[in-house]
Structures are given as C-alpha cells and as structure tokens.
Amino acid sequence: MGSPTFSPLYRQIKALLLESLRSGAWRPGEAIPSEMDLASLYKVSQGTVRKAIDELAAENLVYRRQGKGTFVATHGERQVRFRFLRLAPDSGEPGAVERRLLEFRRARASAEVARMLELKAGDPMVMIRRLLVFGEDPVVLEEVWLPGTLFKGLTASAVSEHRGALYNLFETQFGTRMVRAEEKLKAAAADEAGAALLGVEPGHPLLAVERVSYTYSDKPVEWRRGLYKTDHYFYRSELG
Amino acid sequence: MGSPTFSPLYRQIKALLLESLRSGAWRPGEAIPSEMDLASLYKVSQGTVRKAIDELAAENLVYRRQGKGTFVATHGERQVRFRFLRLAPDSGEPGAVERRLLEFRRARASAEVARMLELKAGDPMVMIRRLLVFGEDPVVLEEVWLPGTLFKGLTASAVSEHRGALYNLFETQFGTRMVRAEEKLKAAAADEAGAALLGVEPGHPLLAVERVSYTYSDKPVEWRRGLYKTDHYFYRSELG
DNA sequence: CTAGTGTCATATGTCTTATAAAAGACACAA
DNA sequence: TTGTGTCTTTTATAAGACATATGACACTAG
Structure with a gap:
C-alpha cells in the first residue's frame, strides 16, 4: 500500500522550525519569533505552531517561558550540564x-x-x-x-x-x-x-x-x- | 503572595485519571473509556481530556492507538522490558x-x-x-x-x-x-x-x-x- | 525625587469546537 | 469464500476565543 508519505501540518511546521535551528538562524539562548508571528508567517493558526513547538520543547531543543517567549536551548544552563x-x-x-x-x-x-x-x-x-x-x-x-x-x-x-x-x-x-x-x-x-x-x-x-x-x-x-x-x-x- | 494553589482544568482531569489508574479501576492492558466518554463524564470538552491523557502518555502510563482507543501500559509488552x-x-x-x-x-x-x-x-x-x-x-x-x-x-x-x-x-x-x-x-x-x-x-x-x-x-x-x-x-x- | 502602583502590549497557556483519519465490524456481492 | 464498500467508534488535527504571565513605562502619592 502507499508508503507513509503523509505528514500533518504541524509536523511540516516543525520541520521548518528545525531547519531554522539547524542552520543557526536562531542562536542558542535567543528567543525565536512568537507563536503569532510564526503563525502568520506560515499562514496557519497559533495552535498549530504551538503543537510544533510543543514537540521541540519535549525534545529539549527549545524551552518556553510564559509571558516572555520561546528560547533556543543552550548548554550554558546549569540544568543541561547534569x-x-x-x-x-x-x-x-x-x-x-x-x-x-x-x-x-x-x-x-x-x-x-x-x-x-x-x-x-x-x-x-x-x-x-x-x-x-x-x-x-x-x-x-x-x-x-x-x-x-x-x-x-x-x-x-x-x-x-x-x-x-x-x-x-x-x-x-x-x-x-x-x-x-x-x-x-x-x-x-x-x-x-x-x-x-x-x-x-x-x-x-x-x-x-x-x-x-x-x-x-x-x-x-x-x-x-x-x-x-x-x-x-x-x-x-x-x-x- | 498566594501560593501556587491553582491548577488548570486538564491537570485536575489528569489527577482523576491517575486515581483510576492507581486504584486499579482500569487494569493493565485494558482500554480506558474513550475521550468522548470521559469528556461527558467530567463535563469538559474532548480536547481537555485529550491534553490530560497526552501527559499520561508522555509518562508512559498509557499508550494511544488511533481508531482503537487508549490503553493502560503494561510490563507484558516486549518494548517495556527493554x-x-x-x-x-x-x-x-x-x-x-x-x-x-x-x-x-x-x-x-x-x-x-x-x-x-x-x-x-x-x-x-x-x-x-x-x-x-x-x-x-x-x-x-x-x-x-x-x-x-x-x-x-x-x-x-x-x-x-x-x-x-x-x-x-x-x-x-x-x-x-x-x-x-x-x-x-x-x-x-x-x-x-x-x-x-x-x-x-x-x-x-x-x-x-x-x-x-x-x-x-x-x-x-x-x-x-x-x-x-x-x-x-x-x-x-x-x-x- | 522616589517608591510604589496601574496600565498596556505582547508573550505563552488553556479550553472549546469542528473536522479528518484510522481501525474494525458487518453486510453484501462476485 | 473472499474481497469490497460502508458505518460506527476511536484518536488526531486544526483553528479560534479567551486567560494568565511578564516586563516596560507612565503616573502619582509622599
């Protein structure tokens, strides 16, 4: 049958975000654009961007701070060292x-x-x-x-x-x-x-x-x- | 300041689900009630139940199967043994x-x-x-x-x-x-x-x-x- | 002048609703 | 008997409305 070539929207967004991380466009410790900005950039809803970022956060690639933003994870933090x-x-x-x-x-x-x-x-x-x-x-x-x-x-x-x-x-x-x-x-x-x-x-x-x-x-x-x-x-x- | 006594709805639902797991009301390997059933039982939306179950799944307490249901994790599975x-x-x-x-x-x-x-x-x-x-x-x-x-x-x-x-x-x-x-x-x-x-x-x-x-x-x-x-x-x- | 307080802009967090996709059961036909 | 379509039930996805947290800044009481 057809190979699993399908990918939901939020995963495509995640792939785009990952590429920005990988390329170094967003540097460790810095904030990435807000969910709303990314949503309008990619023409999707905030919730969809959110789910993409959720997975990145679960993998410790970024971390969130309510009211402040989402930041690229870094080895500078004490917590990461352990x-x-x-x-x-x-x-x-x-x-x-x-x-x-x-x-x-x-x-x-x-x-x-x-x-x-x-x-x-x-x-x-x-x-x-x-x-x-x-x-x-x-x-x-x-x-x-x-x-x-x-x-x-x-x-x-x-x-x-x-x-x-x-x-x-x-x-x-x-x-x-x-x-x-x-x-x-x-x-x-x-x-x-x-x-x-x-x-x-x-x-x-x-x-x-x-x-x-x-x-x-x-x-x-x-x-x-x-x-x-x-x-x-x-x-x-x-x-x- | 007020202590952090606040808990969002989905976490309260999660606590209720956890209690059902702990008490053995739902046994390992069995399916728990569907998201819709739980939603109407607790008078919240499916999405809220869903977020609660998401966290349980992330902690490996349950696992999901699209189209089938959500099941209580068990040590019977090969995967868990490793x-x-x-x-x-x-x-x-x-x-x-x-x-x-x-x-x-x-x-x-x-x-x-x-x-x-x-x-x-x-x-x-x-x-x-x-x-x-x-x-x-x-x-x-x-x-x-x-x-x-x-x-x-x-x-x-x-x-x-x-x-x-x-x-x-x-x-x-x-x-x-x-x-x-x-x-x-x-x-x-x-x-x-x-x-x-x-x-x-x-x-x-x-x-x-x-x-x-x-x-x-x-x-x-x-x-x-x-x-x-x-x-x-x-x-x-x-x-x- | 200064310390505190209110307000506002902007960020992530929560919750609901609608719809899609997956799985299995079952009826039905070749 | 075997496959195929269809229906029901389940989780998955997407979008939108609203809540809460944070920090900056202006304003005001003292």
Whole structure:
C-alpha cells in the first residue's frame, strides 16, 4: 500500500522550525519569533505552531517561558550540564569541576571512529584527552574525537582556557549544538597509565563509558571514551 | 503572595485519571473509556481530556492507538522490558533470558532498605536472590527487596515458575505496577561468591547497579542491588 | 525625587469546537 | 469464500476565543 508519505501540518511546521535551528538562524539562548508571528508567517493558526513547538520543547531543543517567549536551548544552563554529565557524589552536593587538558592533536579517523560518526576511515579528526577533577579528586579520564572539518579552527589553548562544558564551547564557537547522546557502559580494570592519572592501583575497577553525541537530525558529531572512578561518585540513570 | 494553589482544568482531569489508574479501576492492558466518554463524564470538552491523557502518555502510563482507543501500559509488552533491563549484547540481537531463583525468604528491613523505601527499619520484607542467564551465559546476579505487606501472598514457587519479567508478575498478581525507576551505577570487583555464580575470577570487574522502583505518585516499592557481568553485554544509557 | 502602583502590549497557556483519519465490524456481492 | 464498500467508534488535527504571565513605562502619592 502507499508508503507513509503523509505528514500533518504541524509536523511540516516543525520541520521548518528545525531547519531554522539547524542552520543557526536562531542562536542558542535567543528567543525565536512568537507563536503569532510564526503563525502568520506560515499562514496557519497559533495552535498549530504551538503543537510544533510543543514537540521541540519535549525534545529539549527549545524551552518556553510564559509571558516572555520561546528560547533556543543552550548548554550554558546549569540544568543541561547534569543531563550530559551523569556523575553525582555519594553524599553532598556536586562541587566544582576542573578540566585538565592532557593532549590535543589532529589525527586520522580509525575505522572504529569512522563507523561511529558515519565518516570514512582516514578522515581528519581532532582528538582531545583530558582529566576531570572534582575538588581534589581525579574522577574522569576521557578521550574526545571530533570531525576535523566541523571544528577547523579548534586549538589546544581554546580548549584549555575555556571555562565550562566543552559542549558550550562547541555551540558558541563552532555553531554545533549537541542535542542528545547515547552511552554504552561496561566495568573495566584500570591499566597502568589510567591508574596513575586517576590515583588508584592498576586493576582497580572503573566504569568504562563510550558515548556518541548527536546534533540536529540525529547526525553523530562526537565520539568519547571515558574511564570513571566510582569510589566516591556514581553514575545516575533513570528508567521510565 | 498566594501560593501556587491553582491548577488548570486538564491537570485536575489528569489527577482523576491517575486515581483510576492507581486504584486499579482500569487494569493493565485494558482500554480506558474513550475521550468522548470521559469528556461527558467530567463535563469538559474532548480536547481537555485529550491534553490530560497526552501527559499520561508522555509518562508512559498509557499508550494511544488511533481508531482503537487508549490503553493502560503494561510490563507484558516486549518494548517495556527493554526500558527496565538495559543490558544489550555487544553484537547481535538480545536472546532469551533464563531466570534462576537462588533464594527466597521473608526478612526484616535493614535501616538502609527502610530509608530507600520510606519504611521503618524492622518492617516485614520479601527478599529474592536470583541469577539471570542469557543463553548459556550467567550475566546478572541480583537481590530484590519488597515490602512484605504489599506482597503478602508471594511465594518462592510463584517466582520461580513465572515466565517473563518480575514486574509482570507484580502487576498481574499483586496490582502493583512499576512506573519508573532510578539506578545508581558503580564499578566493583567480584567477590568469591559472586565470581563463582557469574563464572569469573574473583576480582573481575563488574557493574554494580542499585535500583529503586516507583509505582504511581512516586511511591517507592522495590529496592534492588545487582552485579552485571559486562564482558559480552553493555549497559545502555540515553542522554537527552 | 522616589517608591510604589496601574496600565498596556505582547508573550505563552488553556479550553472549546469542528473536522479528518484510522481501525474494525458487518453486510453484501462476485 | 473472499474481497469490497460502508458505518460506527476511536484518536488526531486544526483553528479560534479567551486567560494568565511578564516586563516596560507612565503616573502619582509622599
């Protein structure tokens, strides 16, 4: 029978809005046009625009403020950070996090990374290796791989001098906003190098976390591999 | 200023629907009354009922089928199982899972369990210890704690003879439906007993997973502690 | 001059109504 | 017996009217 080529009006509107987000026409933190403006622009009712925006809000791409407007979501907000960094302390409130850059280099995509990011093996990449220190405690050792073409002007000093989440830097300086991510977790034993950096004995059990992050339209644009020391922190997961 | 004691109509309807779900008036898998019926019952428009049900559907408490009706969500469906058991094989499709009951007994709540489940230490509990075997491979060793009062007639044979998820048994036999859960993950080294059951050497790195499950209205009703062997399986987590 | 208060413009939120589309049951015909 | 049209019931979509929240700004009492 006929393929599901039909799309209701509000979804077509949503697609148009998504395109404006993706293209960067509306920047993170800024307000998008009002529902009424969009309604008259697209020649539909406010309610239809509303339903389109409702779905974008449900996907955390925008957020609404009654009386003020609808705003493009951003990684600058505190709240968003905890959605992507899922470690919480066993007791007490999460404290400050210090990010120590260990290595920054340009390299070629391995077959594994290329497959994850839908690139070709050998494509230019940026690789970042760093240590996250909570208070005095080194907790996360991770490696971040990014497509070199998307992050052309990225430098070691930009990364090491940046305060706040990497995703914040990416969206403000490179116009690439991470929208969601998928993680795969395993338990692993610390090797010599990792143990030294995390301040544990070799063989110490660690959480091995592999992440693929996606920007708009489910396009994968980042691959990470991290080792988490879970002696005083745990990984939060919600099932629902 | 006045406290936020105001609640829009659709939320009041939602609360009424929730109460029908909680009380068991509408059973898992069954259809709830049509939007029109509910609208005339509560003397509001279909759209208002609709918005109430929208929120319930977003919380996975019910699901809609155009042309058929709206149904109470259930743990019987395959789809729901993967929301609560987040292990996936490194490659291939997930196979059959065998559940081996190791221990079943009634006991008193420890201070720790009591705190998690909002009970008093010493309250009667049911404790289940079991092994999940994927194919031939023992992968999960876990301990489940339940309030004895809620699960009065629960027996070892009911558990060991039941096919399918425990949550399925709970909802069909005891009218308690698990709606969501929170997990805390750490890496741990296998002890002697655990290693033997999971078929690894003592000291082998394992995923330690602690879960609190909630029924309607965020009432906690189950506490679990599991050890996951992640040699051939990984824990899936979505950030978004 | 200043602190408070009222008013207005504009934004999202709520609610209703009308109509469309999906699903299944059933009658009927080839 | 098998398909096909049609009717009923259900959720889905769309539009419009009205409510509420917010912030800016003007006005006024002190």
